[in-house]
Amino acid sequence: MRKDELLNAAESLLADQGAGCLTLAAVAERAGVSKGGLLYHFATKEALIKALIERLIADFDELVAAQDESSYTRSYLAATLAAVRSGRLRRWAVVTGAAGDPQLLAPLREAMCRWHRAGMEAEADPMAAQIVRLACEGLWDVATHDPEIYDESQYEELHQRLLALLPSP
Amino acid sequence: MRKDELLNAAESLLADQGAGCLTLAAVAERAGVSKGGLLYHFATKEALIKALIERLIADFDELVAAQDESSYTRSYLAATLAAVRSGRLRRWAVVTGAAGDPQLLAPLREAMCRWHRAGMEAEADPMAAQIVRLACEGLWDVATHDPEIYDESQYEELHQRLLALLPSP
DNA sequence: CGCGCTGTACCGTCCAGCCGGTATAGTAAC
DNA sequence: GTTACTATACCGGCTGGACGGTACAGCGCG
Structure with missing residues (x-):
């Protein structure tokens, strides 16, 4: 297209x-x-930016859905690590910056809300799930600003340690 | 001033x-x-934005330093929760957006690097410290976009759970 | 021809940065 | 204590350029 x-x-x-x-x-x-x-x-330029944001969200939702895991939190974690490791992530922080009008970020807020509230009642330990998801968010942020901060083995260990925080299914 | x-x-x-x-x-x-x-x-306008960013970083560094905790990670956690709970945080995401020139964000990158690498060798369990700091970062992000997501008791529980991840001093 | 799409030329607006001017305060010499 | 000079703080009009958006004229293809 x-x-x-x-x-x-x-x-x-x-x-x-x-x-x-x-x-x-x-x-x-x-x-x-x-x-x-x-x-x-x-x-309009607004339409362009709006499309940019919406595609960003849709892409990540798709990536989460593509994970074959036993809970939303695990899928979210796997998707985040996949995205971050692939290095295709300079995008987020900058795109949000392009939105002069804060209203353009409404879809992002909605998505954020969804990502951090979805399926919480299905979690055996909701607060542990919360923490894992927060760490994912932080990982996005940090890796965006400082892509060199973790190497492959650290990502792997991070993944394992975060999985270990969740009650075994 | x-x-x-x-x-x-x-x-x-x-x-x-x-x-x-x-x-x-x-x-x-x-x-x-x-x-x-x-x-x-x-x-220049650039100078204004630069000062904005630098003050933001300095403020947070000061807040971390003001915490009376036994490790950098604990101070960082306490500072983050204090900042987030006080609701004085609509600032970050928006300010970074104001920087048209990515070079203006260099100080922020430097700070981010510092915040997530500092004092790691002094940590008994570096990866646990890493996770806690990442969760802090995520908390900033989420609370900025969706300030209503957690109430006071959840913040309190979050704080306790995150502290529990760190080896007792 | 009609239609999807592309290229060009142009307009109106908006804004950063400049500049000449004003006010106040301090200093110092006489 | 008055005059002359300088520094600091601030004002507001102006302008040049950039940018979003519009109008219109192709151009290939079915």
Whole structure:
């Protein structure tokens, strides 16, 4: 889909130039399209950013759903580690920054709420699940700002230790 | 200090209007100062944002240092919970968003690195300390996006559970 | 031709930063 | 104590440029 390529362009631009440089002209150029072409697909800049955020959320939800684990928390943990390890994560922090209007972040707030409340009643030890999910969130944050902080073996150990916090199924 | 009032104005504007509305004129107006007056103290908008970020980091570092705990991790945990509970935290996510230029976030990256590496060798169980710190980071994030998610008793329980993860001193 | 899509030229707005000016206070010489 | 000078703090109009959005003119394809 053409739209996806445009979103990719916006995303990569955002990643290595920052929110300040996210102009319609720049996105169009990076996507190898004229500004008119870009605006044909996204009528306004807001629409572009909105799509960016929604795709981000949908991607992660999909990744969580794709995990074959026995609880939401375990899937969430596995998905987070997979995402972080793959290095495809410069995105989050920067995208949220691109939203000049805080209302654009509403879907993100909704998702955040979902990610940290979903399936809590099904957990044997809800507070332990809470902690694991919080650590996942923190991992996103830290790894985004400092990608070198953990190596493969540390990720592995982190995964094991976090799993160990959850009551065995 | 006059500069602090200007930073406060910028911060509150950022909190309830978003990064898009952070203009020199708007900051000046909210601070009850003319644009020229604002620019007298911060020669450029970049300088203003830089100061905003640096003050944020310094404030938190101070809060951590003020805790009377037996390890950095414990102080970090106590400081995080104090900050989150006090509700004075709409700031982080939004301020980082205001930085158009990613280079402005360099101090934040440096701080993040420090917060998650400092004193690790002094920890009896480094990975447990890591997990606690990550959960702190996640708590910031989640509570920023969804301030209602935890009530006082949950914060208290969270604190106890996280402390329990650390080897007793 | 009609339709999906692209490219170009242009407009209006908005904003950062500049600059000339004002007010107050301190200092120092006479 | 008055004059002259300097530093600090602040004001507000101006402008140049950038950017979002619009209008319109292709262009290939069925």
